[in-house]
Amino acid sequence: MSVQIHNLNNHHQDQAIWLDNFINIYSQLSVDNLHLLDRLYHQDIIFIDPMHSLQGLAQLNSYFSNLYSNLASCDFTIVQVIHEGNQAAIYWQMKFCHPRLNKGQEVEVSGSSHIQGDNDKVTYHRDYVDVGAMLYEHIPFIGKLIAFIKRRATKNV
Structure with missing residues (x-):
């Protein structure tokens, strides 16, 4: 078994095409270039995140567009990549602005993705992210409630 840990400053020749594509596309993905997803994902992609489970490129494109x-x-x-065979764990930071979250200010959240690929396409993508830190904590009333609960939970620790 050979697990490879990639520092993104050092490109490895043996890295899979699908993994190179993932790193390159997600490093430049924005609201203006979602068409790049067609180059990355297989027609029958399975995509899972904490709020959705989708199958197929058409569903994925619709989800990302919305x-x-x-x-x-x-x-x-992309912070770190751990790669073995046809799968990889990707650790990332996401920064985003939504007009109704965090008073329109930037939100930063850490997460990871488990991806699998074949040739030049990603066939499976599952995201792991703290939805509270990404979403709920930045909704006006709910955010204050979550902060209160966190303070109470750690008060006796």
């Missing part, structure tokens, strides 16, 4: 249509900006920074 998601990004509400954002003023969204940028990903």
Whole structure:
């Protein structure tokens, strides 16, 4: 078994095409270039995140179009890649602005993705992210309630 941990400053020759594509596309993905997803994902992609489970490129494109249509900006920074065979764990930082979250100010959240690929396409993509830190904590009333609950939960620790 050979697990490869990639520092993004050092490109490895043995890295898979689908993984190179993922890193390159997500590093430049924005509200203005969602068409790049067609180059990345297989026609029968399985995509899962904490709020949705989708199958097929058409569903994925529709999901991303809806998601990004509400954002003023969204940028990903790939922090680390752990790669073995046809799968990889990607650790990332996402910064986004939504007019109704965090008073329209930028929100930054860490997350990771488990992806699998074949040749030049990603066939499976599952995101792991704290939805509270990404969404709920930035909704006016709910955010204050979550902050209160967190303070109470850690008070006796």
